[in-house]
Amino acid sequence: xxxxxxxxxxxxxxxxxxxxxxxxxxxxxxxxxxxxxxxxxxxxxxxxxxxxxxxxxxxxxxxxxxxxxxxxxxxxxxxxxxxxxxxxxxxxxxxxxxxxxxxxxxxxxxxxxxxxxxxxxxxxxxxxxxxxxxxxxxxxxxxxxxxxxxxxxxxxxxxxxxxxxxxxxxxxxxxxxxxxxxxxxxxxxxxxxxxxxxxxxxxxxxxxxxxxxxxxxxxxxxxxxxxxxxxxxxxxxxxxxxxxxxxxxxxxxxxxxxxxxxxxxxxxxxxxxxxxxxxxxxxxxxxxxxxxxxxxxxxxxxxxxxxxxxxxxxxxxxxxxxxxxxxxxxxxxxxxxxxxxxxxxxxxxxxxxxxxxxxxxxxxxxxxxxxxxxxxxxxxxxxxxxxxxxxxxxxxxxxxxxxxxxxxxxxxxxxxxxxxxxxxxxxxxxxxxxxxxxxxxxxxxxxxxxxxxxxxxxxxxxxxxxxxxxxxxxxxxxxxxxxxxxxxxxxxxxxxxxxxxxxxxxxxxxxxxxxxxxxxxxxxxxxxxxxxxxxxxxxxxxxxxxxxxxxxxxxxxxxxxxxxxxxxxxxxxxxxxxxxxxxxxxxxxxxxxxxxxxxxxxxxxxxxxxxxxxxxxxxxxxxxxxxxxxxxxxxxxxxxxxxxxxxxxxxxxxxxxxxxxxxxxxxxxxxxxxxxxxxxxxxxxxxxxxxxxxxxxxxxxxxxxxxxxxxxxxxxxxxxxxxxxxxxxxxxxxxxxxxxxxxxxxxxxxxxxxxxxxxxxxxxxxxxxxxxxxxxxxxxxxxxxxxxx
Numbered sequence: 097x098x099x100x101x102x103x104x105x106x107x108x109x110x111x112x113x114x115x116x117x118x119x120x121x122x123x124x125x126x127x128x129x130x131x132x133x134x135x136x137x138x139x140x141x142x143x144x145x146x147x148x149x150x151x152x153x154x155x156x157x158x159x160x161x162x163x164x165x166x167x168x169x170x171x172x173x174x175x176x177x178x179x180x181x182x183x184x185x186x187x188x189x190x191x192x193x194x195x196x197x198x199x200x201x202x203x204x205x206x207x208x209x210x211x212x213x214x215x216x217x218x219x220x221x222x223x224x225x226x227x228x229x230x231x232x233x234x235x236x237x238x239x240x241x242x243x244x245x246x247x248x249x250x251x252x253x254x255x256x257x258x259x260x261x262x263x264x265x266x267x268x269x270x271x272x273x274x275x276x277x278x279x280x281x282x283x284x285x286x287x288x289x290x291x292x293x294x295x296x297x298x299x300x301x302x303x304x305x306x307x308x309x310x311x312x313x314x315x316x317x318x319x320x321x322x323x324x325x326x327x328x329x330x331x332x333x334x335x336x337x338x339x340x341x342x343x344x345x346x347x348x349x350x351x352x353x354x355x356x357x358x359x360x361x362x363x364x365x366x367x368x369x370x371x372x373x374x375x376x377x378x379x380x381x382x383x384x385x386x387x388x389x390x391x392x393x394x395x396x397x398x399x400x401x402x403x404x405x406x407x408x409x410x411x412x413x414x415x416x417x418x419x420x421x422x423x424x425x426x427x428x429x430x431x432x433x434x435x436x437x438x439x440x441x442x443x444x445x446x447x448x449x450x451x452x453x454x455x456x457x458x459x460x461x462x463x464x465x466x467x468x469x470x471x472x473x474x475x476x477x478x479x480x481x482x483x484x485x486x487x488x489x490x491x492x493x494x495x496x497x498x499x500x501x502x503x504x505x506x507x508x509x510x511x512x513x514x515x516x517x518x519x520x521x522x523x524x525x526x527x528x529x530x531x532x533x534x535x536x537x538x539x540x541x542x543x544x545x546x547x548x549x550x551x552x553x554x555x556x557x558x559x560x561x562x563x564x565x566x567x568x569x570x571x572x573x574x575x576x577x578x579x580x581x582x583x584x585x586x587x588x589x590x591x592x593x594x595x596x597x598x599x600x601x602x603x604x605x606x607x608x609x610x611x612x613x614x615x616x617x618x619x620x621x622x623x624x625x626x627x628x629x630x631x632x633x634x635x636x637x638x639x640x641x642x643x644x645x646x647x648x649x650x651x652x653x654x655x656x657x658x659x660x661x662x663x664x665x666x667x668x669x670x671x672x673x674x675x676x677x678x679x680x681x682x683x684x685x686x687x688x689x690x691x692x693x694x695x696x697x698x699x700x701x702x703x704x705x706x707x708x709x710x711x712x713x714x715x716x717x718x719x720x721x722x723x724x725x726x727x728x729x730x731x732x733x734x735x736x737x738x739x740x741x742x743x744x745x746x747x748x749x750x751x752x753x754x755x756x757x758x759x760x761x762x763x764x765x766x767x768x769x770x771x772x773x774x775x776x777x778x779x780x781x782x783x784x785x786x787x788x789x790x791x792x793x794x795x796x797x798x799x800x801x802x803x804x805x806x807x808x809x810x811x812x813x814x815x816x817x818x819x820x821x822x823x824x825x826x827x828x829x830x831x832x833x834x835x836x837x838x839x840x841x842x843x844x845x846x847x848x849x850x851x852x853x854x855x856x857x858x859x860x861x862x863x864x865x866x867x868x869x870x871x872x873x874x875x876x877x878x879x880x881x882x883x884x885x
Contacts, residue, residue: 120375120416125387127537132165135542137164138163139161140219141233141492141497142235143160144217145474146474147235148482151212152205154203156474156813158867159202161173162493162873167869167873167874168873170198172223172550173221173548174195174551175193176192177220180237181216183636183640191808192805192806194808199839201472212244214236214238214637215637216237220232222627223549229632238640240481257281257331259329265425267348267349268345269319269346269368270346271318271320273316274350275314275352276314279311279525280329284635284639285635286311286638287310287311288331291304292329294317294327297324298326308517309515312522314520324340324343326339326341327341348367349423349424351363351364353428360401361428362401363398363415373418374415375388376399381409385411386406408431409495410427410498426524429509432494434872435461436875437462438866439878440456441880448885450854451818453835453854453855455853457866459848461870466845469847469870469876471841471843472839472840475835477834481650486506488867489869490875491506492506493875494510495509557597559573559593560620567594568589568593574612574745577609579743580785582680583602585597585599585681585773597610601678609800609801610624611796611799614747615747619798620798624802656833663828663830670811672812673810680764681772685782689707689762690762691761695707696757697757698757701753703763708763708765712732719750722739723778726778734778737780740781741783741785742783747796751793755783759791761786763781763784766781817854830856831856856884860883861881863881865879
């Protein structure tokens with residue numbers, strides 16, 4: 097045994113090393129898979145009809161909601177929140193949009209009070225708020241109000257420059273060569289042209305560099321022990337900017353990623369600690385695509401990653417040490433192999449005014465097979481102010497949504513796959529992960545503050561003790577939308593007094609009443625939360641400037657907008673309720689009494705005693721009580737039912753009995769125990785007035801009454817027809833610059849669709865822009881132009 101001990105020890109060591117190599121990557125993959133499975137994430141994209149507006153015009157938009165990992169349409173959230181923010185992140189317009197099947201659409205009228213300037217359109221769901229505002233969709237919109245001057249700053253804002261250096265993998269290490277990306281931009285995220293040098297100890301120049309594109313570039317540096325490195329950047333106007341580079345560590349690890357042919361990424365790792373075991377995890381949007389291990393021999397190790405194993409878009413490559421500590425990380429980009437091809441064709445290249453246009457749409461996948469697609473289409477006039485969109489749905493899903501901060505000219509990277517250096521610089525200089533590895537390894541259960549609105553609007557708030565101002569737990573609260581359609585919800589307050597009320601198909605701006613039971617909890621009030629998140633991203637909007645050269649163009653645009661509002665305004669301002677479930681929360685009453693079908697008595701007691709059956713009208717200790725008969729169990733309930741008046745609960749039956757029955761149209765009765773959330777009631781008695789105005793009933797003074805904005809009502813895009821049998825208004829001027837908008841372009845299973853519309857009286861160059869998302873998660877867009885003479 098002594099003779100063979102060294103051999104046995106060697107074999108045991110190799111076996112343990114093999115187990116570590118095989119087991120640790122699998123464990124890392126399992127940890128991330130478990131983390132991702134517990135934290136569903138959404139992405140949202142907004143297609144607007146254009147990106148330049150005049151005050152008084154309408155912004156039309158379509159929303160696409162997808163699974164953040166697969167980009168498949170996601171039918172979970174039923175409500176989206178859309179805002180327009182000014183340069184100070186102050187909301188100027190807000191609305192809520194109904195979502196069905198992972199998409200929704202709506203419109204916003206730009207008021208004549210809005211100032212000229214650049215605005216930030218952002219959109220999100222309630223669920224997305226759990227992951228922070230950096231997840232939200234954002235895009236810049238320009239508005240000009242020809243009737244109102246722009247906000248002119250007292251002093252012009254000076255340009256501030258930001259210079260940042262990003263060692264590949266995260267750190268510089270002494271005596272190890274590293275690629276260092278850099279980005280120089282102004283405070284608005286716009287790249288700046290410059291030249292630069294790196295000096296050692298403020299003396300010898302060791303590197304000269306300049307940006308490749310959009311203020312981003314890279315250079316190679318091998319830091320020497322005991323030396324410091326400084327960059328000096330010189331702008332075109334001669335301005336010099338000096339910064340110290342990140343300090344180099346005496347010990348550590350450096351990763352270098354390069355392309356190995358067209359089909360592989362080569363990952364080389366160099367460390368100051370030889371013989372160590374390291375692991376590589378490659379994941380695309382939290383889905384692990386490759387897990388490998390290696391031993392640092394003479395401080396070096398290498399990995400080869402097949403691009404076909406990675407998902408489309410951005411992937412993260414993370415190096416872990418033997419203790420599963422993340423040491424280096426790097427982003428790589430794989431151009432989408434799964435693409436949605438969209439082609440537009442018009443029957444002509446040029447049209448006369450008021451002439452019919454026939455537009456064909458063809459969609460297909462990467463295999464050229466037809467692909468049924470959810471599409472939206474806009475056709476509008478382009479000029480020096482109103483231009484083609486800067487980004488599209490594919491660029492957003494595959495690139496912009498997975499990088500933090502502003503990405504200048506995102507379309508360039510997607511449409512120029514041959515410029516591999518530019519996309520590589522972008523990956524190194526915008527490294528960002530939407531989670532922390534510490535959270536992955538600790539296996540903590542996620543806590544979500546904001547609910548998933550799967551069935552409809554969830555109105556949140558808190559129950560507060562009016563005596564102390566502190567939140568109160570386990571207090572029953574009630575929410576009502578007074579009106580002829582009964583909308584009612586109840587819940588008990590949880591931790592920190594939080595309450596959540598769910599209302600399905602809650603449309604329009606209405607008054608809501610929130611209260612506790614004053615006969616039991618008279619010292620409590622309910623405060624309602626703002627459903628729009630009041631946290632904002634740091635990025636600044638570009639300053640708004642308008643050259644005097646645009647005066648004539650703006651005069652023409654102002655005229656066309658006024659004519660459209662004059663002749664089409666009433667039609668465009670018409671809003672209507674969409675098809676929705678108008679049933680009450682109890683769906684169907686056991687008995688319904690239309691009071692006009694009976695003798696109209698002058699007191700509520702007479703009404704109840706004379707023709708309302710299966711109930712008792714009794715007094716206990718000089719107070720009225722109205723227990724119902726339980727038809728399910730053929731016994732009488734002991735307690736009073738839930739009594740509603742136009743959806744508002746009445747807790748004092750004596751006050752009910754004082755109402756004028758001549759103002760009440762209908763009575764619904766539910767003669768069975770009814771469960772609503774965690775609450776239960778011994779039947780329901782629902783009184784509905786003619787006007788839905790509570791018929792003179794006085795609310796409890798502790799009730800909270802709030803004007804609350806529900807889902808947006810629908811507006812129909814107006815597109816006139818000038819064919820045979822012209823409409824009577826065809827002699828009126830037609831100054832539309834948006835000829836057509838459709839949030840739901842009909843495309844059949846064969847991937848084909850056709851639309852017809854008419855030109856207006858405004859000649860010029862027009863473009864048609866279509867964007868779409870297929871059921872397999874592939875996204876695409878297309879653009880075509882034509883002339884109107």
